[in-house]
Amino acid sequence: MRLLLIFGVALVLLGAAWALLLAPEEAIQGVPQRIMYVHVPSVVVAYLALGVMGLASALFLRRRDAAWDRLALAAAELAVLFITLTLLTGALWGQPVWGVWWTWDARLTTTLVLWFIYVGYLALRAWAPGERGARAAAVLGIVGLLDVPLIHWSVVWLRTLHPQATVFRPEGPALPASMLAPLVANTVAFLVLAAALLCLRIRQERALAAAVEVLESAG
Amino acid sequence: MIFVAAAYLAVVVAVGCYALTLRARQGLIRELVDASRPSAADGASMRRGAADPRKVAP
Numbered sequence: 001m002r003l004l005l006i007f008g009v010a011l012v013l014l015g016a017a018w019a020l021l022l023a024p025e026e027a028i029q030g031v032p033q034r035i036m037y038v039h040v041p042s043v044v045v046a047y048l049a050l051g052v053m054g055l056a057s058a059l060f061l062r063r064r065d066a067a068w069d070r071l072a073l074a075a076a077e078l079a080v081l082f083i084t085l086t087l088l089t090g091a092l093w094g095q096p097v098w099g100v101w102w103t104w105d106a107r108l109t110t111t112l113v114l115w116f117i118y119v120g121y122l123a124l125r126a127w128a129p130g131e132r133g134a135r136a137a138a139v140l141g142i143v144g145l146l147d148v149p150l151i152h153w154s155v156v157w158l159r160t161l162h163p164q165a166t167v168f169r170p171e172g173p174a175l176p177a178s179m180l181a182p183l184v185a186n187t188v189a190f191l192v193l194a195a196a197l198l199c200l201r202i203r204q205e206r207a208l209a210a211a212v213e214v215l216e217s218a219g
Numbered sequence: 220m221i222f223v224a225a226a227y228l229a230v231v232v233a234v235g236c237y238a239l240t241l242r243a244r245q246g247l248i249r250e251l252v253d254a255s256r257p258s259a260a261d262g263a264s265m266r267r268g269a270a271d272p273r274k275v276a277p
Contacts, residue, residue: 035226214255
């Protein structure tokens, strides 16, 4: 686990070096476009973490196995972390390129709503521990996923300041290979780092559950 | 350039803070795990006077 974490950090550092030193500079936006190499990987990790959370929540509701609940909680924490990073890096990219830190654009607003939903999820987990709280959180976690397609399609359905998809589109990525390769490398690096954090978090929850069980049975 | 630096700093701070939270939580869990070990549990029951050998008459 520790090795995976060290490997993830090393990959992120290598990815950062590639993005900052070797990737070509975009002709119109210039240097701020390099924020893409952390903004897009953050979104990808957040979406995948939400997918894992949704799947684990559904399996927990079906099988009532606490292991799925622990996975859902760990994935939701990571999702909140990376949605926060998405919003922060987006604001830092928006200021030099659009001239504003924030605008109530459809994609930005739906992403902020997603952040609130899963901060609410974590608050629910903290305030309502136990089986009942876990079931309520699982339902909230699954319902909250309805916001993800809204975020994705908001730039297609509505007129937004945020550009349309340049990577995840049916026709294939619109980026040149010299920018796509470091973007993919950074995404993989972020995924490895997130996987290491997820494994650590699950292991903690498992150890905590085992200790609580022993203490409760000991009276 | 400052915006790019700030974006990378945000990543380092956010992931770093989460990792430190995990580390702090690990310490608390370790204490709980130690407390839940059989010897510690026996010690706890002994402290409650359930099976303290010193209380057995010679």
